[in-house]
Amino acid sequence: MLDDLTTAEGTSLSTDAVPSETPVGAVGIPGLAAALLRRVAAGLRAAAFWTAALLPAAVLMGLLVEPLGRHLPALAGVLAFDAVCALVGHGHAPGG
Numbered sequence: 001m002l003d004d005l006t007t008a009e010g011t012s013l014s015t016d017a018v019p020s021e022t023p024v025g026a027v028g029i030p031g032l033a034a035a036l037l038r039r040v041a042a043g044l045r046a047a048a049f050w051t052a053a054l055l056p057a058a059v060l061m062g063l064l065v066e067p068l069g070r071h072l073p074a075l076a077g078v079l080a081f082d083a084v085c086a087l088v089g090h091g092h093a094p095g096g
Helices: 024-065 068-089
Strands: none
Touching: 024 068
16 A cells, blocks of 8 residues: 555655665665655554454453443444554565
8 A cells, every 4th residue: 555655746656666785875865765664654554454453352352341332432433443454454464
């Protein structure tokens, strides 16, 4: 989702912009910004993936402790948050 972005000038910020074997001094500020953007996007994707994977277990444990009707709006919000995390984190490949 965040792998192929473009700037206002139309310059591509794709993941192929900076080869991994390029020395840092040869990349320049735009290349460093693209590399930073890729790292931040990968971190957010990983965090969203693991949140989407583990949050349902926490919700189930909470439902065992407390009746459903008392916190229905909070449950709806947690389920909506889990759905957003699943959408954002779907591109993450654990261990790869």
